Amino acid sequence: MEKAILTGKYYMTGDVACAEGALAAGCRFFGGYPITPATEIAERMAVRLPEVGGTFIQMEDEIAAMATVLGASWAGVKSMTATSGPGFSLMMENIGLGICTETPCVVVNVQRGGPSTGLPTQSAQGDMMQARWGSHGHYEIIALAPSSPQEIFYQTITAFNLSETYRLPVLIMSDEIIGHMSERVVIPDKKDIKTLCRPKPKGRKDRFKLYEPGPNGVAAMPAAGEGYNVHVTGLTHDEKGYPILTVETQMEMITRLTAKISKNLNDIIQTEPYFLDDAEMVLISYGVSARTSLAAVDIARKQGIKVGLLRLITVWPFPEEQICELAERVKRFITVEINMGQIHREVQRCVGGKAPVSLVGHPGGTIIPPDRVVEKLKEAF
Amino acid sequence: MADKLRAAKKQPDHPLDDLLRRDRIPHIWCPGCGIGTAFSSCLNAIKSSGLERKNVVMVSGIGCSGRAAGYVNLDSFHTTHGRAIPFATGLKLGNPDLNVIVFSGDGDLFAIGGNHLIHAARRNMDMTVICVNNLNYGMTGGQVAATTPNMAKTTTTPRGNPETPFNLPHIAYAAGATFVARWTILNTREITKSIEEALLKKGFSFIEVLSPCPINYGRRNKESSQDTLKLYQEKTIIKNGAHPSEIDIDPEKGIILGKFVDLQQPTYIEKYDKICRSLMNH
Amino acid sequence: MEFWRVPLDVDEIQITRGIVYIIENRCKGCGYCIQFCPRQILEFSPKFNQKGYHPPVVKNSDDCVNCHYCEIICPEFAIYSVEVSDELSDSYNEIGDDNEFNEEVNGKSNPHR
Numbered sequence A: 001m002e003k004a005i006l007t008g009k010y011y012m013t014g015d016v017a018c019a020e021g022a023l024a025a026g027c028r029f030f031g032g033y034p035i036t037p038a039t040e041i042a043e044r045m046a047v048r049l050p051e052v053g054g055t056f057i058q059m060e061d062e063i064a065a066m067a068t069v070l071g072a073s074w075a076g077v078k079s080m081t082a083t084s085g086p087g088f089s090l091m092m093e094n095i096g097l098g099i100c101t102e103t104p105c106v107v108v109n110v111q112r113g114g115p116s117t118g119l120p121t122q123s124a125q126g127d128m129m130q131a132r133w134g135s136h137g138h139y140e141i142i143a144l145a146p147s148s149p150q151e152i153f154y155q156t157i158t159a160f161n162l163s164e165t166y167r168l169p170v171l172i173m174s175d176e177i178i179g180h181m182s183e184r185v186v187i188p189d190k191k192d193i194k195t196l197c198r199p200k201p202k203g204r205k206d207r208f209k210l211y212e213p214g215p216n217g218v219a220a221m222p223a224a225g226e227g228y229n230v231h232v233t234g235l236t237h238d239e240k241g242y243p244i245l246t247v248e249t250q251m252e253m254i255t256r257l258t259a260k261i262s263k264n265l266n267d268i269i270q271t272e273p274y275f276l277d278d279a280e281m282v283l284i285s286y287g288v289s290a291r292t293s294l295a296a297v298d299i300a301r302k303q304g305i306k307v308g309l310l311r312l313i314t315v316w317p318f319p320e321e322q323i324c325e326l327a328e329r330v331k332r333f334i335t336v337e338i339n340m341g342q343i344h345r346e347v348q349r350c351v352g353g354k355a356p357v358s359l360v361g362h363p364g365g366t367i368i369p370p371d372r373v374v375e376k377l378k379e380a381f
Numbered sequence B: 001m002a003d004k005l006r007a008a009k010k011q012p013d014h015p016l017d018d019l020l021r022r023d024r025i026p027h028i029w030c031p032g033c034g035i036g037t038a039f040s041s042c043l044n045a046i047k048s049s050g051l052e053r054k055n056v057v058m059v060s061g062i063g064c065s066g067r068a069a070g071y072v073n074l075d076s077f078h079t080t081h082g083r084a085i086p087f088a089t090g091l092k093l094g095n096p097d098l099n100v101i102v103f104s105g106d107g108d109l110f111a112i113g114g115n116h117l118i119h120a121a122r123r124n125m126d127m128t129v130i131c132v133n134n135l136n137y138g139m140t141g142g143q144v145a146a147t148t149p150n151m152a153k154t155t156t157t158p159r160g161n162p163e164t165p166f167n168l169p170h171i172a173y174a175a176g177a178t179f180v181a182r183w184t185i186l187n188t189r190e191i192t193k194s195i196e197e198a199l200l201k202k203g204f205s206f207i208e209v210l211s212p213c214p215i216n217y218g219r220r221n222k223e224s225s226q227d228t229l230k231l232y233q234e235k236t237i238i239k240n241g242a243h244p245s246e247i248d249i250d251p252e253k254g255i256i257l258g259k260f261v262d263l264q265q266p267t268y269i270e271k272y273d274k275i276c277r278s279l280m281n282h
Numbered sequence C: 001m002e003f004w005r006v007p008l009d010v011d012e013i014q015i016t017r018g019i020v021y022i023i024e025n026r027c028k029g030c031g032y033c034i035q036f037c038p039r040q041i042l043e044f045s046p047k048f049n050q051k052g053y054h055p056p057v058v059k060n061s062d063d064c065v066n067c068h069y070c071e072i073i074c075p076e077f078a079i080y081s082v083e084v085s086d087e088l089s090d091s092y093n094e095i096g097d098d099n100e101f102n103e104e105v106n107g108k109s110n111p112h113r
Helices: A014-025 A039-051 A062-074 A085-100 A128-133 A149-166 A176-180 A247-262 A287-302 A320-327 A343-351 A370-380 B002-008 B035-049 B065-070 B084-094 B106-112 B114-123 B168-175 B188-200 B214-221 B225-235 B268-281 C032-036 C069-073 C086-095
Strands: A008-013 A029-032 A055-058 A079-083 A105-113 A119-123 A142-144 A169-175 A182-187 A231-233 A271-274 A281-286 A307-312 A314-316 A332-337 A357-361 B056-060 B075-078 B099-105 B127-133 B179-184 B204-210 B236-238 B255-262 C018-023 C042-044 C056-058 C079-083
Touching: A008 A014, A014 A039, A014 A079, A014 A105, A014 A149, A014 A169, A014 A176, A014 A182, A029 A039, A029 A062, A029 B084, A039 A055, A039 A176, A039 B268, A055 B084, A062 A079, A062 A085, A062 A105, A062 B075, A062 B084, A062 B114, A079 A085, A085 A105, A085 A128, A085 A169, A085 A247, A105 A149, A105 A176, A119 A176, A128 A142, A128 A169, A128 A314, A142 A149, A149 A169, A149 A182, A169 A176, A169 A287, A176 A287, A231 B065, A281 A287, A281 A343, A281 A370, A287 A307, A287 A332, A287 A370, A307 A320, A320 A332, A320 A343, A332 A343, A332 A370, A343 A357, A357 A370, B035 B065, B035 B099, B035 B127, B035 B188, B035 C069, B056 B065, B056 B084, B065 B075, B065 B099, B075 B084, B084 B099, B084 B106, B084 B114, B084 B127, B099 B106, B099 B188, B106 B114, B106 B127, B106 B168, B114 B127, B114 B168, B114 B204, B127 B168, B127 B188, B168 B179, B168 B204, B168 B255, B179 B188, B188 B204, B188 B255, B188 C069, B214 B225, B225 B236, B225 C032, C018 C056, C032 C042, C032 C069, C069 C079
Parallel strands: A029 A055, A029 A079, A079 A105, A105 A169, A142 A169, A231 B075, A281 A307, A281 A332, A332 A357, B056 B075, B056 B099, B099 B127, B127 B204, B179 B204, B236 B255
Antiparallel strands: A008 A182, A105 A119, A142 A314, A271 A307, B179 B255, C018 C079, C042 C056
């Protein structure tokens, strides 16, 4: 059998690196549907999965793709799918089922310009709020934003680890540029890759409760065929998994689903500071726009502007605390993103009027040039 | 004498109690609804098939029939509307040892989930799909479905249904199902036998079960559950091997029941293993 | 049973015998078991169950041939029949007439007592 982890140094695209990261994390099922600019992830998985004993299937649409991913996860297999905006919209239904039934899996959204069919071959970051609230009802979600092919390799592993630990669909919010750009990617030794698996139930099967929270608020998860006779439903259910359509059960279930994220923020949230210590102005950015921001910080610093960057690696849950702390000492915030102000609103909310927050945004189709950010910095300086 | 005998012995459990989540019975289905009978036949088939219980899983979509998964004491999944088949596809591909039953309704499987059904049939995905056809959307109060007869009254076709209904076995057959049967809930033994055959057979199997919906369909079409069953008794003709294109539901001509298709074809997993996995050895 | 021609082996044919059990509180009174019992041994009970339905009651218990049709047509898992075996007959003989039948709390009952 071929190796799942192709240790070595490569020049590969973000989409391919994402597929390799998934295989390294132990993913053995991919259900997908072709869509630009995410198709290369499916293509790579179609080649690689059968080599490592996994299964690839191209479904009839993204709704079905997402449903197979959940089904495979309940069969005990780490599973994923990858799509772009229009497919992400279709997947929202079953992402909700995944949240409600606490099903670990990974969904990659290689973002392109929207709304609707939009700009299939050009980049955007317009699905950030859809990632947060796209499925109906109130829930917590985890979404990561990679800034390079190397990072998407690692983030895909992280996404699987988080999904297995907290039992929910974890979203990777890539974009067309990261997906299609080729860069150096180092795939480490197997021993240097940490992979986590969902907690398995112990003890008597007849006393097992499907959603009884464990120490970190997450319940153990058996697979179909292990003899636990689980009942899994998208209806509001109690700890046993039985549908109970009452106000009390709804309260308990939503509390459980949100608490497992909100009580583990320190374990989940990752950010990267750049020149933050003495910064008077701070850029908040993520994904491909963080590369723009990084360049802008370097240019501005050379011109004597005290600016730093807070790069969001985890976008959801939002690093509220960190931004609140910065708001105590920073004179201005600038959000840089390829949309007209989505994460910007979150920054405004956290800053809470303690400093002005401006936006360097773009409706999509191109990367934001660093000059635009520098200009904005100079204006503010 | 039987009375005395009954009194003499402690009442045994219902023979299907071991396959039921007893703490959830009675179920939500209305008096006279046939889903319970179709479900009971399915449980009997699971029993008589002799399959190892822990490997039998049931997946349902949304709707009245979709609640079936909640009553079977097996690994069971109540998914989103129309998506039972792709969810079941994931389960089967994730663990090919599982014997997957999809138990759902006509609205779920043929309207919102129609695309998934034809593609699973085309792939010959190894699963047994049981479609309880009650001619309307019962859970939401009796709206027109893809199976509602022409001119029938529903809450959304108050003057009669202007559309033509689907012939479900024909769709399944045309899409590539390798086992196709249709029965009414009166033919409980035949349903059980068909489901058992389907469970033991590899490939995509489809069994339509005609079932009364007295509260939401029957009431608006002046048909009590007893009337519906009488119709089943008087107007059905068993014609095994009939061509699925010739079995539109028409009580005037007689409703054709039977096992229509039983073919041996390689399943998706067999073909995937042979074609996609063997290449890596080259 | 009436025959248009008496089978030659009519004396040798063994007809199985059954006992019908009813779990009254599962019943929703659809009447399918009553309507379709080939020996017409059931009828609606005048009493109500917990849900307010009239469950079936056995009127001619000796006529049950244990065909199980009531059991498999019932949508509610509320009625079933058990074959009267030799063993059961024996145990009946041993116990005699004065045994006590306990109605179970879970709603099972012997409606015919």
